[in-house]
Amino acid sequence: MNPIDRSTIESLIPHAGLMSLWDRVDDWTDTSIVLSTDRHRDIDHPLRSGERLRAVHLCEYGAQSMAVHGGLRAAQRGATAPPGLLVALRAVELSVDRIDTLPHALVCEATVLVEADSGWQYAFRIHHDDVLIAHGRAAVMVRP
Numbered sequence: 001m002n003p004i005d006r007s008t009i010e011s012l013i014p015h016a017g018l019m020s021l022w023d024r025v026d027d028w029t030d031t032s033i034v035l036s037t038d039r040h041r042d043i044d045h046p047l048r049s050g051e052r053l054r055a056v057h058l059c060e061y062g063a064q065s066m067a068v069h070g071g072l073r074a075a076q077r078g079a080t081a082p083p084g085l086l087v088a089l090r091a092v093e094l095s096v097d098r099i100d101t102l103p104h105a106l107v108c109e110a111t112v113l114v115e116a117d118s119g120w121q122y123a124f125r126i127h128h129d130d131v132l133i134a135h136g137r138a139a140v141m142v143r144p
Contacts, residue, residue, distance in 0.1 A: 004028075004072070012071025013064065014083060018046045021064050022108075025072070032111045033069040037061075040099045040106055053100035058134035059089055062124035065110040066140055070120065084119065084140035092136030096128075104129045118142055 004025035010016050023037040039045065040053055047057045063086050074081035099106070107127045114121040119141040126134040 009068055009071075012075060012081070013067040015064060015067070018042075018044060021061050022068060023105075025068060026107075028069060028072055030073065032109065033065055033072070034107065034109050035065050035068060036105045036107045038105050040102060045100070048100065052098050054098050055094040055096045055134065058094065058099065058106075058126050059092060059136065059138070061106065061108060061126060062110065062122070062134070062136065063138050063140070065108045065124055066120065066122045066138060069110060069112075069122075083143045085143050086138060087119070087141050088137075088139040090137040090139070092134070094134050095131075096133050099128075099133070102128045102133075106133075113137065 006023050009022055009025065010020045021037060021039055022035040023039060025033060025035050027034040045053050047053060047060065070081040108124055110122045110124040112120060113123055119139060121137060121139045123137050124135065125132060
């Protein structure tokens with residue numbers, strides 16, 4: 001599979017410009033996705049505060065991986081993914097304090113755990129240089 005680029009990602013999700021956090025989709029199936037990015041080092045990153053990008057924001061990276069996957073799945077059916085609302089994060093573990101100083105790409109693997117007409121739950125795992133730095137579960141409800 002050829003990587004899916006940033007402009008295609010932005011066409012699939014409601015996040016655009018600086019808030020679109022993933023650079024590439026490296027692989028995906030109907031039940032999982034692998035994405036990567038180098039944007040965590042950008043000085044103009046929209047989630048930075050006090051000149052730092054804290055690891056807690058990896059939850060947003062995980063949630064956006066879900067949105068990209070949902071967008072790809074919908075596009076494959078000739079449809080558009082319905083907008084969603086992040087409603088829960090569970091069992092999130094972070095092994096770093098901040099991510100703006102990490103020198104290599106972030107890689108996320110996300111897998112569908114539960115899906116229904118009303119929403120989805122995914123597990124996400126984010127690595128840096130083959131080291132797991134964050135993992136957890138996220139739930140999204142379809143916006144009415």
